[in-house]
Amino acid sequence: MEELLTLLGDGHARTIEHLAMELDTSIEDVERKIEFLEHAGRIRRVVFCRGGCNGCSGCSTKGSDGVMCKGCMPENGFQNMGVMWEVCKA
C-alpha cells in the first residue's frame, strides 16, 4: 500500500485502472486499498456540492444552497462523473 501512496506522491491523477497497471495488480486489489486508505484517513473522497444540496456536510454556507437557478443547473445533472479521492496532506 505504501507503493500506492508513493506513486501518488508525484501529484498526478490516476484512474483505478492506471493504478492497477502501474502496480501490476488487479482492480479489486486497488479498490480494497482505496477503501482502506479512506478509512485510515490517508485519502479523502471529494464530495461536490451541487445545487440544492441543502446544508450538506462540508458546505460552508448552510441552508443557502437551494437558490441555484434550476434552469441553469438541473438537479439531476452531473451524476455520472465518477468518484475522486485526494491524498490528504500529511
Add this chain to the structure above:
Amino acid sequence: MSQSATIALLGQPNSGKSTLFNALTGLRQHVGNWPGKTVEKKEGSFSHAGKEYLVADLPGSYSLSANSDEEVITRDYIASGKADVVCILADSSQLQRSLYMLADFAGIDAPCFLLLNMADVAKDQGKQIDAEAIEQKLGIPVIPFSATDTKAYGGFYEALDRALTKKARLNVEALSGQYDSVKGFREICSLIPEGAIAGYSPMWIAVKVIENDKVVLDRLRNAVDAETFGRIEQAKKDAQSAVETGGCKFAWIDEVLGSAVTKESKKVSLGRLDRIYTSRVWGKAAVIFTVLFGLIASFIPALPLMGVGSVILMAKAPVGNALTSIGCPEVITLIVTDVIIQSFSYIFKMLGFVFGVTLVFGLLEEVGIMARISYVFDNTMGKLGLQGKSVMPFLVSFGCTMGGAAGARVIDNWGQKVLTIALAWAVPCGAAWATIPMLSSIFFGPGAIVVITAILFTMLLHMWVTAKIFGSRLVKKEERYGMIMELPPYHKPRWRALFGYVMGRTKETFIRVTKVVLMVCGLFWILSYSPSGGNGGILYRIGVAIEPVTKFFGMPWQLFLSYVASAVGKEGAIGVISALYNGGSYGAAFTQAMSGGGTAANLSEILLANVSRPEALAFIFAMTFNMPCVVALAATYQETHSAKWTARIVLYYTVVSLLLAFAAYHIGLLIW
C-alpha cells in the same frame, strides 16, 4: 431446553448480517441500545435441534479500529467472552476486500466460524471458491453460504455446531509472520505481557498500538507499569504505521485465499476509448475535439425549435393588422407585436440551442465521457496553480457559474478557491450557450461554427491569462497531492431518463428566460418608445451621446446597452436587442428598412441591415466574456467572503470583455 449458546454476528455493512439475523430469529427479536451509547443493539433468539440460541447482531463497520463507537463496542463485546461463538460474514463476491474484517478480528480470543456469504453471487460471477482449502489455513469452520436462501441453512447449523464443540480458534500464525515485517512490531509485541487487556492477544494489541488506536493505548497505560509503557511509546515512535499493518492484513488475506479462489483473471487493460481519452498525449486534443463536436452537433436537435421561433415571428404582421383593424390603440398593438411576439420568437430560438446543448452534453455525461474530461485536465490544473478537483467547478460552470462557485467549496485553500471561481467566470454558462449560437447563426450562418470554435479557444486562453494574472497573488507554489479517480464505465445511454432531464431543463430555462427577456425587453422598449414616432425616447438620446465611446469597442449603442444588460443575465441581452431593433423608430437606416417590409420585416434582416458583421462579432465576444450574471456575482461574494476580490474580478472581467470586443471588431474588419 437443556443448553443454550450465544452467537455474535460480525461483518462489514452489506455482508448480509441483517438478512441472516432475521432469517434465524424471525419475530423473536428486540432492539435496544448498547449501554450508554446511541448505538443500536439488536438481539434475538431461536431454537434448533433442541437447543436454544441467543443471537446478537453487532453493529456493522469496516473494521475493528477505534474510529467509531460502533467498532469499539463490537470488539469489546467479542473480547468480553459474552458470546460463545462469533459468526463472521464475508462477501464471497469480493473476498479479497471483505475478509479485512476477519484479519482485523484475528488476535481477539473467541471461538468463531466464517460464512462465505453471497455464494450465489460469486457463482454467477464465475468464481469457484474452495471453502475447505480456506478452512485448512484458518483452522475454523468455513462454509459457502447464501443468507437469502433460507431453505439451505443446513450448512450453517452444522458449522455453528462444529465451532461450538471444538471451540474453534482462528490460526493467526501466518498473519503474525506478516506483521514481523513491520518495523517496530516485534519490539512492541514483546513488551506486551500476555493478558494485558483481557480477550486480546499481544499481537493484536501491538498492531493497534502501531495503528495509533487511542482506546487501546489508554487501556495499555493502565495495564502495564510506567516503564514498560514508556518503552512501548518509544518503540511506537520509530515504528511504521497503519498503512503497513493494513498492507500485512491484505497480504495475509491473499495468502489465505491463495489458489482457493479461481476465476479466469484477465489482465487489466484499458478500453479502446480510454486509451485515447486518458492518454497523456492525445487526451486533451480528444476532449477539446469532443466538446467542439458536441457544440456543433447541438445545432441538429436545435433546428425544429428554431423553426418554431421563425413561425412565431411570421404571426407578427397578421396579429398587428388584426389588432389595428379592431381599433386597438397603437401602443398596445406595438407592445403585443414588438415586445411579446418578438421576444417569444427569440426565446424559442434560444430554447432550441438549450435543448440541443443539454441533449448532446447530457449524452456525453451519460455514456461516461464527461468524467474523463476531469481526468484529462488534472495536470493542466496543476499548471494553473490549482488542485485537480477544480476541474469539476469549471465543468459545472458550463451549466451555471453559480453552481461553479458553489462547487468551488470543495477547495479548502482560500486562494485556490478564489482563483477557481475567478477562472470559472470565463466559462460561458448555459444562458451564454443559448445566446451565442443563436446570434452567430443570424449573422454568420454556417460560419457560426467558426465563431463557437473561436469562443471556446478564447475561453481557454482567457483562463490561462487570468490564472497568470491573479495566480501569483492568490496561490503560493504549493505541493500537489495526488488523486485517484474512479471513472464510470462506458455504457449505453438511458434515453428515457436523458430525455426527462433534457425536457426538464428546457422547461426551466423557458420559464426563466421568458421572465427575463420579457421584463428587459419591456423596460427598454418603454424607455425607447416615443409616441411622436420620431427619434425620441430617452434611451435614444443617451445612446447617441455614448455612441462615440461604444463605437471604439466596435459596438453601436444598442448593442452596447445590450452588453450592459448581459451583466444581469445573458438572456437579458436578447431582451434589449429585441426591444431596440424592432418596430420603434430610430435612425434613418432603420426607417428605410421599415418602409420596405412594414412591421412584417424579418427581424434577422433588420439586424443585418443595422449591424455589420464585425460589430456583431464584437458584441458576441463582449457579451460572452462579460460577468456571468448578478446571481453569480452574489455567489462569488458569498463563497470568497471578500468584497475586494469580488470587485476585482468584476472589474477585470468588464475590462477584458471590452478588450476582447475591441480585438474581435478589428479582426472582423480585416475579414469583411
